[in-house]
Every structure is written in C-alpha cells, then in structure tokens.
Amino acid sequence: MSSSQKRNLPASVRQRLLNLSDSKGIAFDLLLIRYAVERLLYRLTQSNHADRFLLKGAMLFAVWTPAAHRPTRDVDLLGFGSDDLDGMKRLFQELCEIPITDDGLLFDSGSVEVEQIREDARYGGLRVQLLAMLSNVKIPVQVDIGYGDVVTPGAETVQFPALLEFPAPTLRAYPVYTVVSEKFEAMVALGETNTRMKDFYDVWFLCEHFEFDKRILREAISGTFERRRNIVPKLENITAFSATFAEMKKPVWLAFLKRNALKSPELTVVINRIRQFIGPVLEANAVSSVAAKWTPQKGWGD
Structure with a gap:
C-alpha cells in the first residue's frame, strides 16, 4: 500500500461503512462501534493476551447469525487471571499500540480508563473505556469484563465476522x-x-x-x-x-x-x-x- 493510499484509508473505510449502514439499515454510530470492537478483538488475537478472555454477550450473536441481532454498544468478555485495575489498563494500552495500520483505525492508548463495575453487585467485574479514531470520527468503545463464571461444556473457538475485507479475529468464546x-x-x-x-x-x-x-x-x-x-x-x-x-x-x-x-x-x-x-x-x-x-x-x- 502506497503512502497516499495509507493516508486515504481511514476516509475510504468510513465511506464503506457508511455505504454498509445504508444498505443494511443499521444506524451508522452502531456500525462504527461494531467495527471498532471487531478491530480491537483482532488486535487482542495478535497479542500475548488472547488466552485471558472469552467473548460473551450480545456481540457473540454476530458469530451465530448473519442477520443483525439486537444492537449493542459494548462488548462483554469473561476474564481469567488478575482483575487488577492498573494491570488491565496497561493490557489495553498495549492492545491500542499494536502496530496495525491497514484497517484505518487508530486506538488512543491515552484514552484507556478502567473502573470497577458497580451497578451489578452480584457479579462485579471491570469496565474498560477507550476511544478509537476513524478519519476525524471518535468512536467510544466499552469492554465489560466479568470473572469467575463456569463455562459448560467448554470454550469454543470462533471467528468473529469481519464487516469489510480485513482479517477476521479468531478467538475463544462462550458456548450457547x-x-x-x-x-x-x-x-x-x-x-x-x-x-x-x-x-x-x-x-x-x-x-x-x-x-x-x-x-x-x-x-x-x-x-x-x-x-x-x-x-x-x-x-x-x-x-x-x-x-x-x-x-x-x-x-x-x-x-x-x-x-x-x-x-x-x-x-x-x-x-x-x-x-x-x-x-x-x-x-x-x-x-x-x-x-x-x-x-x-x-x-x-x-
């Protein structure tokens, strides 16, 4: 890819997502979040931390059905290992800094914030919030991470479908x-x-x-x-x-x-x-x- 193509890539990706939004009848802001989550998951699979998480929640339905399921603005993961806030912040900052430039997104490592989930007192967990940039568009990404749940009959390896022609993330996930x-x-x-x-x-x-x-x-x-x-x-x-x-x-x-x-x-x-x-x-x-x-x-x- 030439330097000119790289400069124009974010605008090109934005336009293709806008076209997809129109053709599928999906709100553009939701599609942007879906794309940012997909590319963040891809970065996770390219890191040394992929085995620390399982995909769960509404985003998992994108794996199971080609039709649009109910819309969601965040992604849910089951976490393994430490739930230390500072450690999780460093982990996601590391994901943001993985040098992937061919999908048009820039993840802002300086925007990463991690807090305890408090609205669900029974389960708790961590909430990660960060920003992705596509051209001049800021995309908020929220990742909710739970801990300690039992997975039956065991984790499955799935391919999270790519919206465009970029490599799809392959990661572990909840079974149905x-x-x-x-x-x-x-x-x-x-x-x-x-x-x-x-x-x-x-x-x-x-x-x-x-x-x-x-x-x-x-x-x-x-x-x-x-x-x-x-x-x-x-x-x-x-x-x-x-x-x-x-x-x-x-x-x-x-x-x-x-x-x-x-x-x-x-x-x-x-x-x-x-x-x-x-x-x-x-x-x-x-x-x-x-x-x-x-x-x-x-x-x-x-």
Whole structure:
C-alpha cells in the first residue's frame, strides 16, 4: 500500500461503512462501534493476551447469525487471571499500540480508563473505556469484563465476522449452553423486579435457531446456579414464567422492542416458548423422562 493510499484509508473505510449502514439499515454510530470492537478483538488475537478472555454477550450473536441481532454498544468478555485495575489498563494500552495500520483505525492508548463495575453487585467485574479514531470520527468503545463464571461444556473457538475485507479475529468464546444458563439464572434471581427484556429475547432467539442436548444444558444450568450461589427452582415457582409477570412486563417488553427496532411475538408467547424449552430440563429425572434433543421445529424429541 502506497503512502497516499495509507493516508486515504481511514476516509475510504468510513465511506464503506457508511455505504454498509445504508444498505443494511443499521444506524451508522452502531456500525462504527461494531467495527471498532471487531478491530480491537483482532488486535487482542495478535497479542500475548488472547488466552485471558472469552467473548460473551450480545456481540457473540454476530458469530451465530448473519442477520443483525439486537444492537449493542459494548462488548462483554469473561476474564481469567488478575482483575487488577492498573494491570488491565496497561493490557489495553498495549492492545491500542499494536502496530496495525491497514484497517484505518487508530486506538488512543491515552484514552484507556478502567473502573470497577458497580451497578451489578452480584457479579462485579471491570469496565474498560477507550476511544478509537476513524478519519476525524471518535468512536467510544466499552469492554465489560466479568470473572469467575463456569463455562459448560467448554470454550469454543470462533471467528468473529469481519464487516469489510480485513482479517477476521479468531478467538475463544462462550458456548450457547452457557449463554442460556446465565440468562435463565438472571430471570430467576431478579424475579418480578426484572427489566432485562434482552434475556428473554435472547433465550427465545436461541431456542428458535439452535439445537440443544438436554444433558449438557442441564449441566450448564446446574453449574451456573451453583457458581452464583442460587438454587435451581421448580418450574411452577419461577416468577418470570408466570402469566402475571408477562402481563405486568408487557409495556417494558414493547418499549424494549421499539428501542432496539426488533420484531418479536408478544411477551406471553416468548415466555411460553421458553417454558417449553427450559421446563423439561428442570425435572428431577430429566435425563430419563424426556427425549434428549431439542430442535426448533419439534421441540424436545428423539
């Protein structure tokens, strides 16, 4: 690449992302964040720190489905090793300074800030915030890092899809079983105070698009509840699966869909589907009493 091409690359990338935003109907600011996260993950995979993290959260859905999932402005990771603030700041400053110039982005190592996550007292973790520059556009990047969660049946190696023609990050990530188990545990733990409609949407989406092995899902749920010091409930005792809850949270659900420009059935339909999916797994003799495979077309069956 000539020096002239390198100078023009950020503007070229910005225009291509703008074109992609128009063609896909995705807000440009969200697409910029998605691109910056992708390129930060790529830098992570080119460092000595890739084995310290697993990809999780909403960004993981970009790996699983070519269609746009619900929009998100941050990326979630599971961290291993020390959760020291200064150490994490140095790590991300190092990622920012990796000499990659062919994707048009400049990550500002001086902008890196790290703090404890305090709004979720049960889990905690670290929040990293930094700025990326694309031409004259500042892109805020937020990385939330959790610690200590159990991953069942184990981490998977995935390729995070590249928006443009640049090399895609290949990194370790949560399996779908752990995503379901953590979201289900949150539904149980929060009860009627729950406003996290994203968990209901995500679990509904996953059971409509993926096949599951009941034994593995049961192990994942048991492991997550044990790690989070919660008790796996009986189906009839789950507040979040009740008709009363569905009716009470209907305005919250509709606001969530509107805010994220999502199409979905009514919350009652979504919750009933999740009950069909989760319910048999919670039975005491689940392994022997119900067929072991879930398919979106047939539910639990042979």
